[in-house]
Amino acid sequence: MHGVPLLKDLVLVGGGHAHVHVLKSFGMKPMPGVRLTLIGRDIETPYSGMIPGFVAGHYSFDECHIDLARLAAWTGTRLIQAEATGLDRINRQVLLKDRPPVSYDLLSLDVGAAPSLDTIAGAALHATPVKPIAELGRRWLGFVERMKDRRDPLSVAVIGGGAGGVELALAIDHRLRQIASDARIGVTLVTRGEILSGNAPSIRKAMRAILARRSIQVIENASTTEIERGTLVLDDGRRLDADEVFVVTEASAMPWFAATGLPLDDRGFFAVEATLRSTGDEHVFAVGDCATVLDHPRPKAGVFAVRQGPPLADNLRRALLGRKLKPFTPQRRYLSIIGTGDDHALATRGAWSVEGAWVWRWKDHIDRKWMRMYREPPARAMQMNAPAAPPDPALADADARRLLADIGMRCGGCGAKVGASVLVRVLARLGPSPGSGVTLGLDAPDDAAMIEVPAGKALVQSVDFFRTFIDDPFAFGEVAAVHALGDVWAMGARPHSALALAVVPAAAERLMEEDLFQLLAGARRVLDQAGCALIGGHSGEGPEAALGFSVNGLVDPARALRKGGLKIGDKLMITKPLGTGVIFAAAMRGVARGTWIAAALASMRQPSSAAAEELVAVGTHACTDVTGFGLAGHLAEMIRATGRGDEVSVDLDLDALPALAGAAELFAQGFASSLQPENLRARHLIDGIDAAAAHPKLPLLFDPQTAGGLLAAVPADAVDRVNGVVIGEVVARTEGRSFIHLIR
Template structure:
């Protein structure tokens, strides 16, 4: 059944625990007519409960990360990987750091807190804040990898979080064979405020037994590259300074005009702020009706109420009230596999408490491993052959939705040869070539079925993809016409999406030296974006012209089709955070290729862009046009991070089997995931060029110096069109 058109926009600002649980629930109980967007600068979000265990070495990084990209796919939400920096409440727009604002009808904020030292000189440059957690985990991993024999750690903040992370740090470093010196600084008269006497005594005893020094009534006055200057001008040497100095609100909230308490958003029992169109949850919110300390347990328990109330606000209905518990069980890990519990002033400690905490944390993260699918019942009766199509892999987006080479060759065989004298070449090359005055004009068209709901991002990639054919011919882009199919939605949302597409495309073409001069739009089942592009050249570089002895240069790594197919499938892959793999892939696809093509065009005898038919298919086109063969070194072919692991796990684009069927009969090919990626369809892929051997090294050096991960992947040899691939 066709999806119902959206008429309202819900924007979730931040990927905190409450929002993660809302997205999980939304995937199981969506509200028809709502477009959900999650905005976060990172594709993954850390779970706070596992952070000390990760620092101590008990959990791998991927075990404590919630994959927001996979989660959004489950919820049917679009992801915008950017940082919110403000809200225009009058226009109902969320302001972003790296792109134009996005509209909302209803918004919710769950952006957590910071724990830095904003008033301490040198802290921003030389200290690490425990929150945001993701950056801290990365900095810590890099520090551990240095393997210092006597690392000196200073933790600024003697609350439960600081003490817990100090013990975790000491445990991890001792496990690595080091002899760490760990010091905890507490500005107050006593450490661990807010804990009961029993838990405090237990934790202080643990610190003493682990040799961790505790300095109370001590303030960090300045952070230097190799130490902390304390009050009284004392100096404490340090190799790693961690700030866990209390909860600080995100600074941009002050400019929203919302009612705040100490910088945090004031909400009532329904989690609604002073603006009825904005909700807030988690640590960034202040519960005016029942103030509580900043703790992840409240964000988790707010989630069901937030989910219900967001849907009630969008569809009409009675809202629920959130009533937080008066006290909650605090389980504080002690570096090793032991923990201390605090509730009602009792003292409990031991390995069994760590095992209990471990079960709680793993159970929470299990909610984000596998998501229940939405089964669609097949029709009771169907024509013969329909079941075969329905049982296949869902159609990929991007160049993975391209018609297979076999069907395309049959269709093109019916196209008559050009008769006009100003048509130099027609079908068969990357672009048609026309005579234009004393020079040449190239003409190409391309479109992509959307693989992301972010229309602005999709338009940017589609524009760069279309430009690839012009650049591959050695031409300078001239003009572009847009062809846009918009999905059904409320007229104002449709107009907004078209504006996003055209503005994003105009930026790309303008940067390439081309003008957008018009186009055509229509309404259809899904977002599809295409462009017809012209370019000008004194001479063009085709697929023919390569000679035996030429070197093959590939400017970009392969794997985008496999990565996008894996994201569509949404299944977890052990050892990988799919969201980070997808984010890396999208970043590459947004990189313009004009500069690389221009460098190659100074020496290339033949060139093409690597797109839908994969590296093998496009190389065979070059060989057929040039009348020679190629030797390819598989280990020299660059791959996107995560692509080989995904291929090994069985992920592949829906076009890959047809690409293999068309190319493999003309190849000597080893088996394995790496070889399979030679047939992977690329979207906004790199350029494949045949260059004289004597020019190859200098070209490679210039390409790599400009930021292109170009590689020499093989050479051309005498023979019929054939690819010999060595492992």
């Protein structure tokens, strides 16, 4: 048995302020047998306390966002980037947008709140909501760019006079005076009641004085009824000029909360006990803005979500072990510091307040300290991708024993076959595989599949298999299928059928079933789209997930694309950017940015079917898919295959190579795939490599690709009809020239 097998699924939905603490806590002290999964819509989750500082220009985007991919890698958490749309509580599953549900034994929700734009007519069209904050960050960067050369007068309205609205109005005012200094700036704060209505009158007075000093117009006790293009309409009939409108009104519950059937408060937020557990489901916890602690209602503020982190982590551990939960009482009075955008801040606690530059420095210190906990790797090195196994396979650990006893775990050892009943249930969940030309497929009881090859067609076959490099089994299933079908598409063939070889980590039967289902569901999405029937396979247990396919395709032999056949004058085209090898090498070490990983995955999940059809249609002379040998290795194969008597070489334009975001940066930092040194052997086939030694894209030539693009020699007059990038040209190989000649 390898350490402690996986026994229970703890699933966190939303990378909110409390959940980042849970990740850290479980990373520092993993619970043997527990698999921790975070499902998050946004890979970069904002820290609300620093967002006004970001708007004011004091912080960069990175400084006030937590990269969940890195945090997950450091803490051994399985990260699934997806949006939850509901719960199937009977089957204990989280329903997700555009992909199959994910199962849980224990669930925690920290998804924040939704913007409440519906109450103001025209807001959805003409205003920027500050929720989701992740979206605000991106939109603000765009807004700043647009305002940089502004000379015309600019009026901005902020609707909502709570702490968030006041702070945002001050931050916007400060920033706009810096970036659009030639324009006349007017910022107006409009609020239904008084500003900072939950605070003492003395605090409101202090804040009104600050706003007046900064010439920010404040309109209190006025509701905005409508937002038109350039105008705000108030309930007393007033119309205000507003080129830009930001809505910071009270957050509302997300529409899907109600459909979960969980008890809600009167505003639609999840009702929870003082232990943070749902009042109606012992398997569900909820925290932060999305929940209301019925015994201790508090304002919807990030400070409470932050404080709930430690008691939540503790109670999740207790719940997993069947122990009594501990109630948590949040503070009634708390320190609140509102930045005023100009390197000053106002601190309040009850009726007490203090203002000044040092208060801002104090807030800055508190916020940066909090962020460091989640933006920097923990001191203790975490074990990558091994959330369930502590460094010492401590089965003696009492917690693990208790969980094992709970579940009645068996362990078949590596290489054991997945149980027949598991397989039957998974196949039933996947449903029948579409595709034609299959006489005997998965639905037949026979020992092997039987397929028909129509007259005039040839069968092309290929096989691929590899270990997982990401911990989202559905996405891995998609990538593995795209990778395997790449060979068929590169031949100009149509995928026909496939046999799968799937390995899932040894775990409790329910978890293995879930993993196998997710792997095959991802693969099936790609196979189904390609019209490729899944006709059989083999599944087994192993130390880690792995997936491969033997694929069949059909092609008219006369129209099959081959590796050889490059013609002088052809343009060399590639259909996907390069860099998957270096990005996942860095991701394994927890240093790649989450957005780079997400973009690389999106590219790898993209089937090459459309590209292959285009290439066949324009009469492409030669084609291959770029995979493990890297661009240089596969290009060398094409040149070699083109053969004697027709010697060609390729002028390759390094500048033109399409690269995934982050690839060049990671190479510059010294990262590379473990296969890169092997691929570098192709360097002797390249002229001009020494002169190009410092070129940032040179290492891309040797970067191994997973589910890479097609590399094709296209007639020069056809390049406009192919969705790809021209990276070189086929030329005659003259005396003394190598296979590849670098041009820049």
